[in-house]
Amino acid sequence: MTKKKKIKVKDFGKPAEKIANTSPEEFKPLPRPFDRQESIPEFAPYNEKYTAEVETSLDETIALGLPKPKTKEEEQELVRKFLSGMEKLFRKEDNWTFLQPLILSTEHCAQCQTCSEACHIFEASGENDVYRPAFRSEIFRRLYFKYFKPGGKFFGKWSRGDIDLNWKTVARLAELSYRCNLCRRCAQTCPLGLDNGLIAHELRKLFSQELGIAPKELHEKGSVLQLQVGSSTGMNALVVKDNIEFIDEDMTEKTGMKIESHWDKEGADVLLIHNAGEIMAWPENPGAFAVIFEAAGVSWTYSSEVAGYDSINYGLWYDDVMLAKVAVKHAQAAKKLKVKKIVLGECGHAHKALTVIADRVLTGDLNIPRESAMTVLEEIVFGGKIKFDPSRNDFPVTLHDPCNMVRLMGVVEPQRRIMRHICPDFREMTPHGVDNYCCGGGSGFAIMSPYNFSDWRFQVSGRKKLEQVLNVFSDDLSPETHKYVCAPCSNCKGQFRDMFAYYDLWEKCGIMYGGLVELIVNAMTDVKPGFLEWEWH
Amino acid sequence: MALVLHLITYVSFLVLIVAVARRANKFMKTPVHLRWELYPVAHEKKGLKHGGSYMEEHEWWTRPRETSTFSMLSKMVPEMLFIKALREHNRSLWYRSFPFHFGLYMIIGLIFLLFVGVFSEMAGAPVAADSSSGFGKAVFYLTKVVGAIGIILALIGTIGLLHRRLTDPDLEGYTASAHVFNLFFFLVALGVAFLAFITVDSAYSMARGYIHSLITFSMEPTGSWLVSMEVALASLLIAYIPLTHMSHFFTKYFTYHSVLWDDEPNKPGSTIEGKLLEYLNYPVSWSAPHIAGGGKKTWVDVATEEVEK
Numbered sequence: 001m002t003k004k005k006k007i008k009v010k011d012f013g014k015p016a017e018k019i020a021n022t023s024p025e026e027f028k029p030l031p032r033p034f035d036r037q038e039s040i041p042e043f044a045p046y047n048e049k050y051t052a053e054v055e056t057s058l059d060e061t062i063a064l065g066l067p068k069p070k071t072k073e074e075e076q077e078l079v080r081k082f083l084s085g086m087e088k089l090f091r092k093e094d095n096w097t098f099l100q101p102l103i104l105s106t107e108h109c110a111q112c113q114t115c116s117e118a119c120h121i122f123e124a125s126g127e128n129d130v131y132r133p134a135f136r137s138e139i140f141r142r143l144y145f146k147y148f149k150p151g152g153k154f155f156g157k158w159s160r161g162d163i164d165l166n167w168k169t170v171a172r173l174a175e176l177s178y179r180c181n182l183c184r185r186c187a188q189t190c191p192l193g194l195d196n197g198l199i200a201h202e203l204r205k206l207f208s209q210e211l212g213i214a215p216k217e218l219h220e221k222g223s224v225l226q227l228q229v230g231s232s233t234g235m236n237a238l239v240v241k242d243n244i245e246f247i248d249e250d251m252t253e254k255t256g257m258k259i260e261s262h263w264d265k266e267g268a269d270v271l272l273i274h275n276a277g278e279i280m281a282w283p284e285n286p287g288a289f290a291v292i293f294e295a296a297g298v299s300w301t302y303s304s305e306v307a308g309y310d311s312i313n314y315g316l317w318y319d320d321v322m323l324a325k326v327a328v329k330h331a332q333a334a335k336k337l338k339v340k341k342i343v344l345g346e347c348g349h350a351h352k353a354l355t356v357i358a359d360r361v362l363t364g365d366l367n368i369p370r371e372s373a374m375t376v377l378e379e380i381v382f383g384g385k386i387k388f389d390p391s392r393n394d395f396p397v398t399l400h401d402p403c404n405m406v407r408l409m410g411v412v413e414p415q416r417r418i419m420r421h422i423c424p425d426f427r428e429m430t431p432h433g434v435d436n437y438c439c440g441g442g443s444g445f446a447i448m449s450p451y452n453f454s455d456w457r458f459q460v461s462g463r464k465k466l467e468q469v470l471n472v473f474s475d476d477l478s479p480e481t482h483k484y485v486c487a488p489c490s491n492c493k494g495q496f497r498d499m500f501a502y503y504d505l506w507e508k509c510g511i512m513y514g515g516l517v518e519l520i521v522n523a524m525t526d527v528k529p530g531f532l533e534w535e536w537h
Numbered sequence: 538m539a540l541v542l543h544l545i546t547y548v549s550f551l552v553l554i555v556a557v558a559r560r561a562n563k564f565m566k567t568p569v570h571l572r573w574e575l576y577p578v579a580h581e582k583k584g585l586k587h588g589g590s591y592m593e594e595h596e597w598w599t600r601p602r603e604t605s606t607f608s609m610l611s612k613m614v615p616e617m618l619f620i621k622a623l624r625e626h627n628r629s630l631w632y633r634s635f636p637f638h639f640g641l642y643m644i645i646g647l648i649f650l651l652f653v654g655v656f657s658e659m660a661g662a663p664v665a666a667d668s669s670s671g672f673g674k675a676v677f678y679l680t681k682v683v684g685a686i687g688i689i690l691a692l693i694g695t696i697g698l699l700h701r702r703l704t705d706p707d708l709e710g711y712t713a714s715a716h717v718f719n720l721f722f723f724l725v726a727l728g729v730a731f732l733a734f735i736t737v738d739s740a741y742s743m744a745r746g747y748i749h750s751l752i753t754f755s756m757e758p759t760g761s762w763l764v765s766m767e768v769a770l771a772s773l774l775i776a777y778i779p780l781t782h783m784s785h786f787f788t789k790y791f792t793y794h795s796v797l798w799d800d801e802p803n804k805p806g807s808t809i810e811g812k813l814l815e816y817l818n819y820p821v822s823w824s825a826p827h828i829a830g831g832g833k834k835t836w837v838d839v840a841t842e843e844v845e846k
Contacts, residue, residue: 008710084824093819094830096568101796103567108785108792111711112634114627129710138711159781161713187575189626191634192785193792198573212825224827227844320571321821321828324840341596355592359803360571361840363810363817367803369598379595410576410590410800434576434588
């Protein structure tokens with residue numbers, strides 16, 4: 001076997017057609033039935049015509065599609081703005097939000113590479129140097145020491161190593177900031193408590209907040225659309241009400257219970273906010289929530305205010321200002337209805353954004369209590385008002401831990417206690433809980449499919465999770481035995497839907513994915529049997 | 538010469554104190570940031586075992602928040618003494634890093650014991666193998682053992698770390714001149730200390746004499762050029778460490794307590810809320826078109842202005 005060519009940080013800005021080759025032959029082998037190269041879909045290259053238009057010199061995929069500068073002036077402008085943004089990252093007025101953790105993680109790394117072993121992307125790629133968590137951060141650190149520390153031109157090179165700053169460095173770094181799921185598994189293993197995930201996050205912020213560079217799916221079609229129309233799905237209040245009405249009718253028919261969701265009910269105990277993607281892609285999920293809440297007698301409502309019916313907050317992944325705007329809208333919707341609390345549906349990043357991150361954005365009467373659906377559901381399931389027949393869920397079930405909900409928020413056990421109670425054949429993946437692996441769709445990737453990026457997220461960023469799923473069901477991978485991956489998170493489900501379809505996992509292995517509430521309703525004795533339909537969608 | 542040596546030690550000690558104080562002050566003065574904790578959080582009482590938080594409780598804000606100093610110490614102490622995280626996640630590096638760090642802790646213990654010895658002698662209890670004082674005798678042997686083991690462990694660790702730094706393919710391209718210099722600095726300082734110990738000062742009496750001279754400002758010579766070298770190198774090293782990334786010996790406190798374990802909720806009327814109200818009025822100068830802060834808008838402005846339709 002020939003020795004792989006080492007990719008060095010100092011060469012990052014050097015002229016080259018491509019910095020890294022992501023070769024499928026080098027990817028980590030998968031278990032059966034994907035243990036032979038020919039059993040895996042081909043990694044589709046991006047169309048070569050894009051090379052002339054957008055930046056493609058990082059690896060074999062494109063996430064951002066940053067237009068290439070056309071003139072020397074444009075190249076210099078890119079570098080100038082990058083440096084200006086970097087300076088602002090270290091200014092308390094502009095970045096009080098993350099200044100302290102950023103300085104700590106920038107100034108103290110000992111380059112031990114312990115973080116590499118924890119990264120699912122680095123591992124799955126066959127240990128491609130460019131995907132080391134410390135590779136991206138080291139570029140950032142060297143630039144910081146060179147340009148923002150006294151005597152940096154000499155001492156920077158001495159203390160950290162050399163780096164060229166030119167438009168190539170900037171453009172590649174922009175792309176590279178979207179080769180990390182921000183799952184922060186690397187930070188968990190750092191002996192110094194440093195966080196390379198945070199540096200990827202701050203880089204994304206720099207590009208968005210100073211240069212206006214962010215993936216369209218997150219910004220224009222995400223946060224901006226949500227703030228303009230009400231939801232990143234494009235649904236305005238009228239459309240979403242129509243959809244929910246349809247879901248209610250469907251639920252009434254399926255369950256035999258009269259289901260009617262509530263809108264703008266002032267003084268309700270709970271404002272329930274779903275990731276609106278659920279309403280369009282997995283209507284049975286908000287439907288199941290309605291069934292459970294109605295059966296348990298919860299006083300609840302939806303809000304028809306802008307963003308009040310869509311819990312997504314993509315700013316979490318790329319832009320503090322957009323994060324704050326959306327969080328304020330969510331809180332204003334709750335304030336207007338005078339609810340006692342906001343309950344977040346099955347969406348990991350929405351949990352983290354509104355409950356944890358926005359905790360230090362919302363002040364005064366906007367600081368309305370926020371709670372995870374997991375604890376609310378646990379209270380209901382064990383509260384005694386609803387009766388369950390676990391034998392209805394007697395099929396192999398596993399639980400995927402959404403990083404934002406588990407490692408980054410500490411909501412680990414409530415969903416497990418529910419599943420142990422209602423799923424007789426519940427089994428854990430290895431590892432799980434706070435040590436879990438990301439689904440590969442984290443930090444916005446699940447909704448990003450430009451160019452050939454989806455191939456990269458199914459073959460590289462999602463590979464480790466696919467391996468875990470195949471392993472946990474390895475005792476019977478036959479398609480006749482229906483198996484269920486419970487993913488209480490919309491973005492994770494989006495990744496599973498697309499990745500399972502890519503590998504044809506339902507047809508080949510009988511593996512389905514879905515949420516937690518569907519399992520709960522499926523086991524309710526007051527509901528007609530067969531809520532779970534086992535139909536691929 | 539003795540005067541120069543003493544000055545080096547005094548100045549080095551001063552640099553250490555000032556550098557640590559300045560750096561710690563810098564981190565204490567940075568604004569309270571958005572929460573960015575990572576689970577498990579060590580002071581969690583109920584959820585520590587599985588990495589759970591208080592947010593696992595139904596309506597957690599209505600319940601008293603339960604934290605545990607014991608839980609926190611049970612995580613902190615093994616980490617500080619034995620670098621537990623490294624042992625779990627990078628065993629091959631731990632075999633090198635643990636003796637290095639533990640050796641340094643023992644050398645700090647050696648310095649402490651040298652001071653104890655000096656005070657003991659000043660109080661009339663000689664520190665020697667044949668001392669009439671039991672305490673003096675105990676300090677004598679303890680100093681010898683702690684010093685010898687500490688220096689040998691740190692030396693082994695340094696050589697191991699240097700070897701890894703120069704040969705591990707994973708570190709290729711990540712090793713800057715300073716990384717190698719730092720380890721060589723340790724190697725030379727520890728090597729000289731070891732040589733001094735086995736040749737001229739195996740009882741640490743010269744080192745103790747120097748400490749006595751330092752605290753009494755008597756500027757007496759050490760009695761050996763090797764011991765003088767040992768003192769000069771050790772002094773320069775303690776001044777150098779806090780000026781480099783090796784300042785992690787105390788900044789690690791902030792990475793854990795102020796970031797990874799900072800799960801303090803923002804309650805209405807709390808100190809945190811008071812600070813946030815101040816920060817939300819900071820001017821924003823981010824230039825992207827969707828912000829266009831220009832240093833005139835505040836965080837409240839940019840967070841609440843409507844997006845154009």
